[in-house]
Amino acid sequence: MSLSSISAEFSRRSFMRGAGAVGTGAAMLNIPFAGRALAASPADSWPGVEALVSDYVRQRKVANMVCALGWGQREADFIAKGRDSFLAERMADPDSLYRIYSMTKPITGMAAMILVDEGRLSLDQPLADLLPKFADMQVQKIYDGAITPDNLERAVRPITIRHLLTHTAGLGYGSMVQQGPIGAAYAEKGLVPGAISRIEIPGLLRGAPAGSLAAFADRLAEMPLVYQPGTRWSYSVGLDLMGRVIEIASGQPFDAFLQERIFGPCGMASTWFRVPAEEKFRLTANYFLLGDNLLPIDQPGTSIYLDQPAFPFGGAGLVSSPRDYDRFLMMLAGYGAIDGVRVMSERAVRIGTSDLLPDTMLPGDIYPATYGFGAGGRVVRTANGPNFGWFGAAGTTGFVNMGSGLRQGQYSQYMPAQFYSLQEDFLAAAARDAGRR
Template identity: 45%
Template sequence: MKQATMITMAAALLATGAWAGQAEHAPRPTPQPSVRASPLPTTQALFDAYVRDGKMPGITAAFGVGDAAPVFVSAGRIADDSTVAAGPDTLWRIYSMTKPVTAMAAMILVEEGKLRLDQPVSDILPAFRTMRVLTDPANSLASRPAARPITIRHLLTHTAGLGYNIVTKGPLLGEYERLGILPGAANEAVEVQARRVRPTSLQAFADRVATLPLIADPGTRWSYSIGLDLMGAVIERVSGHPFERFLRTRLFAPLKMNSTYFAVPAAEAGRLATNYAFVGANRVPLDPARGSVFLRPPSFPYGGAGLVSSARDYDRFLHMLANGGQLDGVRVMKAETARLAMSNLLPPGVTFQGIGGGTGGTQGSGAPMGYGAGGSVYLADRAGGPSRGTYGWGGAAGTIAYVDPVRQTRGTIMVNYFPAERWLLRQEVPAALLRDLAR
């Protein structure tokens, strides 16, 4: 496969005119103001403006406080060429917001004693027993033996020394692409190329990853990675069930997350939003809903970036975490497990200072941050912002999710476009919410 990430390849296809006609003629949706007064009028006005100004075809958010039902705020439509309004049950590609889901599945196994945070991954996947570390990552694949084994904690916190095709550079990126270490989907055009080299099962994926050198000794550095994709293979091996089935039976079914999928069923395809990309000032369809790559099963379930979900469903996941592991009288994990998962789990001496660059992850905020199971954690109150202990993560197509355990609040914002940082949702939506709360 060429030396380019999947998203970069997709953008290149757009830039060379693969969707040129759509880029020139894509209709702009008309604003759809709410028929009834919104309980969050400033936020509603902001969303209406996003659509009116052509920044996005549609947007939906779910905000919750305590055990009250979530408040949904929506504007626009699921695609430029659709008449279907965006809403609580619209399906969006959540990309890296899959990571907290996979991490909580792993924490269930930690709670049950089937995993330990500081257990070597090689206990479960023996191929990882002898890992090596690059000595000159910018220029060669030369390596030395790793100082210590990769642990479950390292996979959960991106401190395993693993890379990621969306951020890795140098010769190692070439090896990731040659071996198909590409756990994600952009659109059908990119998928055709990725499937030529990508492994077809989680266990085959894990075996290939084990042959590659690390970018740093495990436990010494935060580096965004395929750790949560690899965790899917761990969960599969330890639980004795396919990873997707484990998520379905232990999280999605108990939480009534009935609109969360690795592949959208044909009967639900009409709810799927189109994913867009910006080429210069033009917003063009990257993965049109009608022919989306998410309408068919992936090569294997990507624990780091594979899920499609709705604002209603993801709010139920966050509500469970805010409630200490239970929702509507159904417990999926103990309160102490939920607290542990949303606490700073970084190895001693390792820090997290935010990440950007189109990943959708938490950016640097000036407030000290740590990293928990699959998501960032604020280590101090941020003036006018999140409380200490706020846990969350985002997705590459602009989605955002957080839980503030002090204020007992939670939020999910659903959009679909690349790059995630095209618009300042992370700054503008909280500011609008604060103005609404001040009323």
């Protein structure tokens, strides 16, 4: 099988398969809050998860895997197997560093909810209030068709903050989702939502990113939308654009706002857009699956994440540790509070983890029928309340059940994530184990 054919996993169809990955596991989370004593060890507490992790590492499907599982405000149980890379001496542990890619989105979404709660943004506020260049958008008549006047029409409604948070703005996602001329145009204009490797890999992100969030926003405003705003769920750069919105609404650089308002208060000391040189010893390697072979595409010593990014990618730019991201999920499980520190209001968390999809969605869209979508993450409805979170393109998973308080984090590094059923299998195993307790 060729590299280019494997890379096709990153096509629009692959993303939509990934969009359905959580259904089985999350739907099982109809369980009460765990008030019982913990078992003797994480392996005893979470036998299904431990078996899953052991199986993947033993079969060398992945170099390592770390899972973080916890309840409410209790400390997490960690299950860790393997080494930071196939060649590393260091064993993977809760402080190993992983490229969390799109698990950045819920963090950006909650940053936006802080500003909504403070009255500096509102969910149904037109984006053009903050970025006037988005006032008169054009929309493709034929999805992924030509970018020519005969295939364009005016947007029937403005893009709103709600649309950006829920992937319903009609924005594209470059060559990883868009297959037609608009995908090439995104790459040409530097509308790239992240970094993967110094190696050119067919089907992955292409093009040099715009030099700043401001330039990214300005260039994006020149592109036609792929759908009418508010009508379809379509994976997009909406959360990257939200970074620029947050800058304007807060008066701070986006990354500084995250540090001051989320990372610092949550005690997340190992979450960065750029990995400090002195911390690269705990950075894991990322691999690309070519058939059954794992090819290294981003090694710790030469990682692209050691460079300063062109701008902080709010959709897929962060590196974090299992311990750190669990702190973010713990804050959400505490409805905005962690270790006695109030990071967000309860109201902001409740709204952000609820279904925010607009009421203008067209019939037949998978999300209104099957799922909801909140501030940067999927909402799966359960008897206990919403299960909120999202996935990463290199095989990571992070969810929290807002009723039971169950926190579910799984970390490994391989691409494309959909090559294995790991993300779905992890959530199902975590739900089964939690139901036994």
